[in-house]
Amino acid sequence: xxxxxxxxxxxxxxxxxxxxxxxxxxxxxxxxxxxxxxxxxxxxxxxxxxxxxxxxxxxxxxxxxxxxxxxxxxxxxxxxxxxxxxxxxxxxxxxxxxxxxxxxxxxxxxxxxxxxxxxxxxxxxxxxxxxxxxxxxxxxxxxxxxxxxxxxxxxxxxxxxxxxxxxxxxxxxxxxxxxxxxxxxxxxxxxxxxxxxxxxxxxxxxxxxxxxxxxxxxxxxxxxxxxxxxxxxxxxxxxxxxxxxxxxxxxxxxxxxxxxxxxxxxxxxxxxxxxxxxxxxxxxxxxxxxxxxxxxxxxxxxxxxxxxxxxxxxxxxxxxxxxxxxxxxxxxxxxxxxxxxxxxxxxxxxxxxxxxxxxxxxxxxxxxxxxxxxxxxxxxxxxxxxxxxxxxxx
Numbered sequence: 001x002x003x004x005x006x007x008x009x010x011x012x013x014x015x016x017x018x019x020x021x022x023x024x025x026x027x028x029x030x031x032x033x034x035x036x037x038x039x040x041x042x043x044x045x046x047x048x049x050x051x052x053x054x055x056x057x058x059x060x061x062x063x064x065x066x067x068x069x070x071x072x073x074x075x076x077x078x079x080x081x082x083x084x085x086x087x088x089x090x091x092x093x094x095x096x097x098x099x100x101x102x103x104x105x106x107x108x109x110x111x112x113x114x115x116x117x118x119x120x121x122x123x124x125x126x127x128x129x130x131x132x133x134x135x136x137x138x139x140x141x142x143x144x145x146x147x148x149x150x151x152x153x154x155x156x157x158x159x160x161x162x163x164x165x166x167x168x169x170x171x172x173x174x175x176x177x178x179x180x181x182x183x184x185x186x187x188x189x190x191x192x193x194x195x196x197x198x199x200x201x202x203x204x205x206x207x208x209x210x211x212x213x214x215x216x217x218x219x220x221x222x223x224x225x226x227x228x229x230x231x232x233x234x235x236x237x238x239x240x241x242x243x244x245x246x247x248x249x250x251x252x253x254x255x256x257x258x259x260x261x262x263x264x265x266x267x268x269x270x271x272x273x274x275x276x277x278x279x280x281x282x283x284x285x286x287x288x289x290x291x292x293x294x295x296x297x298x299x300x301x302x303x304x305x306x307x308x309x310x311x312x313x314x315x316x317x318x319x320x321x322x323x324x325x326x327x328x329x330x331x332x333x334x335x336x337x338x339x340x341x342x343x344x345x346x347x348x349x350x351x352x353x354x355x356x357x358x359x360x361x362x363x364x365x366x367x368x369x370x371x372x373x374x375x376x377x378x379x380x381x382x383x384x385x386x387x388x389x390x391x392x393x394x
Contacts, residue, residue, distance in 0.1 A: 053331035054310075054320055058284075058346050062334075065318050066351065074203075074224060074244045077231045085200020086249045090145045090153065091179020092129055098137060099123045099171045100161065107166035108139065126175050139164050150174070182248045184210040186256035187220065194248075202245045204238055206254060215258040218278050223255040234259075263352055265291035267360040268299035277352070284336065285347035287358060294338070294360055301338035303361035308332055308353060 056062060090096065101121040102110050109122040129135060133146030135153070140160035145153050154170040161168040174180075181193045182201075189211030194201070203222060207213065213220050213235065220235035226249060235256070238245045248254070261277040270292015279286070284306060288294070294301060309329040312322045322330060334350070337343050 051331055052324060053333055054315065054322075054325075055333050055335060056315075056318065056320065058334050058336045058343070058350055060346070062318055063346060063349050065314075067314065068351075072231050072233050074231055074233055074246050077229070078224065078226060078246060085198070085247050087149055088180050088196060088198055088250060089147050089149050090129060090174075091250070092131055092133055092146050093178035094129045094145075094174060094180070095126055095176035095178075096129065096135065096145075097123060097126050097173045097175055098135065098157070099173070100137075100157075100165065101169040101171070102165050103167035108161065108164045108168075110166075137161075146179075180250045182206055182250065182252040182254065184254045184256070186254075187213060187215045187258050188256050189214050196248060196250055200247050202247055203254060204245050206248050207256065213256060215256075219258050219260050219276070221257050221259045223257065225253040225255070226251070261354040263287055263354075263356040263358065265358045265360075267358075268295045268362055269293065269358070269360050270295060277354075282352040283348050284350040284352055284358075285344065287352050287356075288347065291358065298362060300361040300363040302340075304336040304338055304347075305359045305361065306334040306336070306350075307357040307359065308334065 099121050100109055102108065103120070105111065105120055107120075110120045124137065127135060129145050132142075133144060134142040135145045137143055137157050137160075140157050143153060143157055143160070148156075150172050154172050157170040157172075158168050161170075177195050181195045183191075183193045184206050185191045188207060192210055194206045194209050201209075203224065207222070217235050217239075221232050222235050222238060223230055223232040233244060262274050263277070263282075264274055265287070266272050269288070272291070275287070275290050278290075288304070294304070308331075310332045312325065312328060312330055315322050315330055315332065336347050336350075338347070
């Protein structure tokens with residue numbers, strides 16, 4: 001019986017090590033899938049998937065060469081507006097009212113027999129600034145208004161009337177403004193066009209006038225379009241860095257979008273799945289904590305892997321030979337060895353990026369335990385068979 005038991009154990013060991021199809025599994029055997037395929041398209045030799053990648057250990061040298069997560073900059077792209085709100089100008093389509101005051105009656109607009117008038121002035125009918133950008137004022141002809149401030153247009157009209165009227169003064173009032181506005185669209189509660197005031201409105205101000213955000217602020221991005229250019233920043237950047245909350249100018253378009261920044265965690269973490277960043281700057285250490293950390297009894301701490309596409313220039317700056325890669329972005333696996341106590345400082349400095357993938361490997365000891373468990377099951381079954389045989393023989 002001893003020899004029979006040894007033979008059974010030997011066969012069980014060989015079957016396990018050779019990937020015996022008789023072992024329990026949740027799906028079809030890989031060899032059966034390959035054997036039953038009608039057509040086979042084999043991947044590159046030595047690389048089953050056919051994707052070449054680089055392996056980079058996370059250390060002090062790599063951290064020093066990684067770019068800091070600065071992101072786009074509104075104040076640098078469009079100016080900070082620290083000198084004050086932008087001057088508002090009249091524009092095509094604006095409806096204005098022009099009033100002309102004279103020092104005394106008997107002038108151009110106020111007759112000598114004016115009698116009991118409320119004041120020495122006359123108000124012209126409301127008019128719209130035409131497509132040519134001008135206003136029509138009696139005895140002043142066509143006056144250029146579009147693109148000019150109200151004060152400049154008032155002085156221009158008064159100068160033109162100086163030789164006819166008695167010390168004329170001109171007051172222009174905006175009845176309807178169609179050019180001094182900015183549009184707020186996207187993930188806000190009330191998308192609309194906001195009329196700007198001379199006091200000046202910043203980006204957060206006009207978003208507030210549009211009812212505020214309709215998405216979580218951690219996931220909101222703000223795109224400012226001005227003069228054929230556009231820059232996108234995170235909404236939290238505007239609140240955390242006041243210099244980025246710049247003044248809005250007439251004609252600006254502001255889009256608020258939801259940008260869900262996520263990463264994936266697989267393997268021997270406390271919880272696998274997709275996780276939101278929640279913070280504008282998330283480190284690898286914080287990401288591992290969000291995924292529940294490493295399973296103490298199963299994970300291999302020296303093989304914490306992070307998958308990412310990285311630009312060739314950055315890898316070249318790290319000192320990696322990228323001559324074998326032809327694409328601009330290179331698949332890279334960053335590896336952290338958490339058996340090294342200093343690695344915990346490193347993972348707190350390593351910045352996560354949107355759509356990163358974290359994988360924590362299984363410890364070799366766990367695979368050994370699996371094998372021993374199967375071996376124990378086979379041994380127990382063999383002993384049961386031997387006992388039954390002895391009973392039957394007796």
